[in-house]
Amino acid sequence: MMRKQIAAANWKMNLSLEQAEALADQLIAGNMTLSADQQVLLAVPFPYLLPIKNKISLQSNVFVAAQNCAATKNGAYTGEVSAEMLKGMDIAYVIIGHSERREYYHEDNKILADKVNLALEYGIKPVFCCGEPLSIREAGTQNSYVELQLKESLFHLEKEQLRNFIIAYEPIWAIGTGKTASSDQAQDMHAHIRSVIASYAGQEIADSVSILYGGSVKAANAAEIFGKKDVDGGLVGGASLIATEYNTIINSLKRS
Ligand code: 13P
Numbered sequence: 001m002m003r004k005q006i007a008a009a010n011w012k013m014n015l016s017l018e019q020a021e022a023l024a025d026q027l028i029a030g031n032m033t034l035s036a037d038q039q040v041l042l043a044v045p046f047p048y049l050l051p052i053k054n055k056i057s058l059q060s061n062v063f064v065a066a067q068n069c070a071a072t073k074n075g076a077y078t079g080e081v082s083a084e085m086l087k088g089m090d091i092a093y094v095i096i097g098h099s100e101r102r103e104y105y106h107e108d109n110k111i112l113a114d115k116v117n118l119a120l121e122y123g124i125k126p127v128f129c130c131g132e133p134l135s136i137r138e139a140g141t142q143n144s145y146v147e148l149q150l151k152e153s154l155f156h157l158e159k160e161q162l163r164n165f166i167i168a169y170e171p172i173w174a175i176g177t178g179k180t181a182s183s184d185q186a187q188d189m190h191a192h193i194r195s196v197i198a199s200y201a202g203q204e205i206a207d208s209v210s211i212l213y214g215g216s217v218k219a220a221n222a223a224e225i226f227g228k229k230d231v232d233g234g235l236v237g238g239a240s241l242i243a244t245e246y247n248t249i250i251n252s253l254k255r256s
Helices: 017-029 046-055 083-088 099-104 109-121 134-139 142-154 159-164 183-201 203-208 219-226 243-251
Strands: 005-010 038-043 062-066 093-096 125-130 166-169 210-214 233-236
Touching: 005 166, 005 210, 005 243, 017 046, 017 243, 038 093, 046 062, 083 109, 093 109, 109 125, 109 142, 125 142, 134 142, 142 183, 159 183, 159 203, 166 183, 183 203, 183 210, 183 219, 219 233, 219 243, 233 243
Parallel strands: 005 038, 005 233, 038 062, 062 093, 093 125, 125 166, 166 210, 210 233
Antiparallel strands: none
16 A cells, blocks of 8 residues: 555644644534545644544544653653643654754754653654754755664664654755745655665565655645645645635645
């Protein structure tokens, strides 16, 4: 079977509860018709996980995701939310290593490895983010930069565990800037990421991992980007907050 094609929304720290529920209603009304190998993920703020999960409970292949989880198991860590708590709420996916977490909350590759371990321990699939800043892209060293992010956070795992991952490639210079990577730039990096995974875990496992592109994806460019061979969908910020935009993005996923 073809690997999953996935439209993942990252709502970040946006929307009131009322607005969030209205957006979920609009997405449902807009008809999220998905084939068996397509999925929609809605990564919503922690307090909205259960309300939005309830909203989408009758939609097949649509899931809520957390945007983060703690790097420690439990205990005196005020304000943190553990992987175990997410599991207890039946949350199946968590974003780990978003560039905003890396930059503003100083999450390095080692901390992200700890988060990945805890997510897997509780059976939650990580949406693991990687991607280079502008200075690295300008220096032309983006391939080795992204490779190190993957190696330092993931390559201590058993090879088989990599099947549980979704990878999101998000070049930082394309996030929230309106400046999308070209579809060829996305394809080149996605092929590189897949080859890095293959060199560690083998081609068959690498071929089973969905690799999403993130960074200024919108209705107008989604089909072209998702059309590339190694691009298996997107992780979408701003455009996922507008129901008509996001429904079009969902409908831009490849079908087998
Ligand atoms: P934008 O789609 O707003 O550029 O954000 C991308 C992103 O960071 C998704 O996680």
